[in-house]
Amino acid sequence: MKYVKMGLNTIEIDEYRTKLFYEKANVVSQTCSCDYCQNYVYCCTDFPPELNRVFTELCINPKKASEVMEFFKDDRGNHLYASFYHIIGKAIEVIPENEPIIDLSNEMAKLEKKTIYFDITDEIFIQSNDMMSPLMQICLEISLPWVLQK
Numbered sequence: 001m002k003y004v005k006m007g008l009n010t011i012e013i014d015e016y017r018t019k020l021f022y023e024k025a026n027v028v029s030q031t032c033s034c035d036y037c038q039n040y041v042y043c044c045t046d047f048p049p050e051l052n053r054v055f056t057e058l059c060i061n062p063k064k065a066s067e068v069m070e071f072f073k074d075d076r077g078n079h080l081y082a083s084f085y086h087i088i089g090k091a092i093e094v095i096p097e098n099e100p101i102i103d104l105s106n107e108m109a110k111l112e113k114k115t116i117y118f119d120i121t122d123e124i125f126i127q128s129n130d131m132m133s134p135l136m137q138i139c140l141e142i143s144l145p146w147v148l149q150k
């Protein structure tokens, strides 16, 4: 188990099963061939370092989102996206003694300044391919450039 602190929440992550899930999962542009998903996957390579750190600590491969949604193009030509991910884990109140805790509060604050929002909850409304438990759902809200050559 791995313990990650994000803002007010401490999450206990089943590192092994989450990593296994992402090894088997498809890149979202393989599951959906629309331009929005293709563009999203291209943009994953250029995510800011603090966002990459959050994904790494949560054992998530950002290209393997469970769901990607594009909302609109803003006046600067960026596209507002929401993407959803799953991890096997749960929020905990009491952290076991002598366990190291990875604190991502700094990263979360930096992301918020860049208007990148990262939300983690145990309310699941996006289906994942696997029957996994306990499950947490992550929503990333991010504005991305259009890099697809179309």
Ligand SMILES: [Zn+2]
Pocket: 032, 033, 034, 035, 036, 037, 038, 068
């Ligand atoms: Zn798509």
